[in-house]
Amino acid sequence: MSSTERRLREPAGREERAEREESPQAGADAAARETLEDYTLRFAPRSYRRWTPMVVATTAMGGIAYLADFSIGAGIGLTHGTGNALAAILLAAVVIFVTGFPLAYYGARYNIDLDLITRGSGFGYYGSVLTSVIFASFTFIFFALEGSIMAQGLKLGLGLPLWLGYLVSTFMVIPLVVYGMKALSKLQVWTTPIWLLLMVGPLVYLVVTDPGTVDHWLSYAGTDGQDGHGGQSGLNTASVLLGSGVCLSLIAQIGEQIDYLRFMPPRTDGNRRAWWTAVVVAGPGWVVLGALKQAIGVFLAVYVIASVGPAAAAEPIQQFKAAFDAMMPSWLVVPLAVALVVISQIKINVTNAYSGSLAWTNSFTRLTGRYPGRMVFVLLNLAFALTLMEADMFSFLNRVLSFYSNCAIAWVVTVATDIMVNKYVLKLSPHAPEFRRGMLYAVNPVGTVAFVAASGLSIATYFHALGDTLQPYSPVVAALIAFVLTPLMAVLTKGRYYLRRTTDGIDEPLLDADGNPSATLYECHVCRQEFERPDVAACRTHDAVVCSLCLSTDRIGDHVLPASV
Known part of the structure; x- marks a missing residue:
């Protein structure tokens, strides 16, 4: 995956992120927007977890x-x-x-x-x-x-x-x-x-x-x-x-x-x-x-x-x-x-x-x-x-x-x-x-x-x-x-049915140096929302990433990575 075709940056501030998620120009899918309140079906990102x-x-x-x-x-x-x-x-x-x-x-x-x-x-x-x-x-x-x-x-x-x-x-x-x-x-x-x-x-x-x-x-x-x-x-x-x-x-x-x-x-x-x-x-x-x-x-x-x-x-x-x-x-x-x-x-x-x-x-x-x-x-x-x-x-x-x-x-x-x-x-x-x-x-x-x-x-x-x-x-x-x-x-x-693939097509590790889920943001090319590293995978048909919810709602499997050979 080329670095020029994927958006990758460190977590934004809370106010900036809220404006982006609520903006009508964001182009987000309705399902993706709704799940940003409680993260139904998906990983709960570090940027949301502000409680002690x-x-x-x-x-x-x-x-x-x-x-x-x-x-x-x-x-x-x-x-x-x-x-x-x-x-x-x-x-x-x-x-x-x-x-x-x-x-x-x-x-x-x-x-x-x-x-x-x-x-x-x-x-x-x-x-x-x-x-x-x-x-x-x-x-x-x-x-x-x-x-x-x-x-x-x-x-x-x-x-x-x-x-x-x-x-x-x-x-x-x-x-x-x-x-x-x-x-x-x-x-x-x-x-x-x-x-x-x-x-x-x-x-x-x-x-x-x-x-x-x-x-x-x-x-x-x-x-x-x-x-x-x-x-x-x-x-x-x-x-x-x-x-x-x-x-x-x-x-x-x-x-x-x-x-x-x-x-x-x-x-x-x-x-x-x-x-x-x-x-x-x-x-x-x-x-x-x-x-x-x-x-x-x-x-x-x-x-x-x-x-x-x-x-x-x-x-x-x-x-x-x-x-x-x-x-x-x-x-x-x-x-x-x-x-x-x-x-x-x-x-x-x-x-x-x-x-x-x-x-x-x-x-x-x-x-x-x-x-x-x-x-x-x-x-x-x-x-x-x-x-x-x-x-x-x-x-x-x-x-x-x-x-x-x-x-x-x-x-x-x-x-x-x-x-x-x-x-x-x-x-x-x-x-x-x-x-x-x-x-x-x-x-x-x-x-x-x-x-x-x-x-x-x-x-x-x-x-x-x-x-x-x-x-x-x-x-x-x-x-x-x-x-x-x-x-x-x-x-x-022999544990062979746990993982269909051993890599998700993204070079960066899922976990950071402390063993916590990485907070690096990627933009899903389907819903145009940003999600942290554990919630995305490479797309099968595009040189981009796709979030877990868009993978779940992909009825024809267009974005789902093939099984490892």
């Missing part, structure tokens, strides 16, 4: 302000007892932390989302469409769960019927997800302190003023945990595994955390400690707070079950209403409980709508070569969520999550194993992540076979196909098969 590590971490942690953890913990505890529930929560948390760490690191280090990581970590360019759909399903399932919880709060506080509450909880997030990371970072940072105060305050008050509630909580046996004399029969392996299967449905939450972590600044000697702290806390560390919320959910459910009954005890609005009632005037109880529910629902469901729209957009654009705009898929995701809410998903919550967890575990464990084992131990998977069309094979059997086998067998186990005894072990089946098959397939294929 702690701001990114706070924004990411705001995305786990959901109240579903309280319902999940309550459901497990009420069924299996406190001891089994706590063991299940701890087991799931360990698995989620271990598998989430390599994914969070790769997202933050190389500034790409989980779908782009998945493409180059065993699945291939089109193979990862399958996991994108699974992640999109995660976002609308949990949107529906949070929306149901908010509707319960609106019914208690304002008397709205549930069906109307479902509509309100769905449509109120639309204005907030029109914009990307800029708007979400402000929302999460400003609402997090209020949310923490409302969530932690009543719990601390109950424990300090009535320590007996702790003993009652720890001794609670659950509906299937009786020893025949009204006491708790102790830990039960099947109960622990069944409970952990429900908790492990949250393993895909790391994808939403990475949607924020991909905007981390470059790691340098000056910010190394803050960078690592932010990645660990906001990446796999989300599960620490998540596990605590699940344990608190068990505590509050046991606390309120005598007054509201087992069905309502799993509803966070009832849990916090009772907790606030113990420490505040009666006229303030319901407003505060409703405020907590509404703030939590907004904080998480803007993330669910945002991340889900990215996943659907990724899948649709790769399969069709068309980019209809992210808002189309925001509305699609909301439509799926609203349908689940109107179908009263909350009443069969644990069954939905238990089934979903089989697919989520298989996917996340496969990608995490590819990074930890295939990249760093076997060195059969390329160390630097690759996501661009033309550089990857359409399907890589390493991750695809491991995922399909792991999820298929675990789902069969869950539905008793392998016998009643093994049924509780379906999460173990998913994790174990994915962990074993991923490196085995890499060895059998």
Whole structure:
């Protein structure tokens, strides 16, 4: 490629870049312009990543302000007892932390989302469409769960019927997800302190003023945990595994955390400690707070079950209403409980709508070569969520999550194993992540076979196909098969299906001297926008470069580089 025919220069100033991107004379394609707000489908450039590590971490942690953890913990505890529930929560948390760490690191280090990581970590360019759909399903399932919880709060506080509450909880997030990371970072940072105060305050008050509630909580046996004399029969392996299967449905939450972590600044000697702290806390560390919320959910459910009954005890609005009632005037109880529910629902469901729209957009654009705009898929995701809410998903919550967890575990464990084992131990998977069309094979059997086998067998186990005894072990089946098959397939294929090409036709390295993605700008000759080095490749038919989105929307393959000979 000649240096005279490509535009190459160092990053421009923020104001100059903004003027160029907004100018009507820029000649940019509509899809390329829209993705410059949230970098849908593409690498997040250094010029956009202006936040400090702690701001990114706070924004990411705001995305786990959901109240579903309280319902999940309550459901497990009420069924299996406190001891089994706590063991299940701890087991799931360990698995989620271990598998989430390599994914969070790769997202933050190389500034790409989980779908782009998945493409180059065993699945291939089109193979990862399958996991994108699974992640999109995660976002609308949990949107529906949070929306149901908010509707319960609106019914208690304002008397709205549930069906109307479902509509309100769905449509109120639309204005907030029109914009990307800029708007979400402000929302999460400003609402997090209020949310923490409302969530932690009543719990601390109950424990300090009535320590007996702790003993009652720890001794609670659950509906299937009786020893025949009204006491708790102790830990039960099947109960622990069944409970952990429900908790492990949250393993895909790391994808939403990475949607924020991909905007981390470059790691340098000056910010190394803050960078690592932010990645660990906001990446796999989300599960620490998540596990605590699940344990608190068990505590509050046991606390309120005598007054509201087992069905309502799993509803966070009832849990916090009772907790606030113990420490505040009666006229303030319901407003505060409703405020907590509404703030939590907004904080998480803007993330669910945002991340889900990215996943659907990724899948649709790769399969069709068309980019209809992210808002189309925001509305699609909301439509799926609203349908689940109107179908009263909350009443069969644990069954939905238990089934979903089989697919989520298989996917996340496969990608995490590819990074930890295939990249760093076997060195059969390329160390630097690759996501661009033309550089990857359409399907890589390493991750695809491991995922399909792991999820298929675990789902069969869950539905008793392998016998009643093994049924509780379906999460173990998913994790174990994915962990074993991923490196085995890499060895059998000798790693040949990771890269279709070993060079993208540009001489400059993807990474700078510090190992961070290069910030050098190139102009895409198709959309006339400028993109940083990792987001472009040489064009097959022109002595120029083309960006990753224009490669994705090239329906005839005119710009896609041929396979290496």
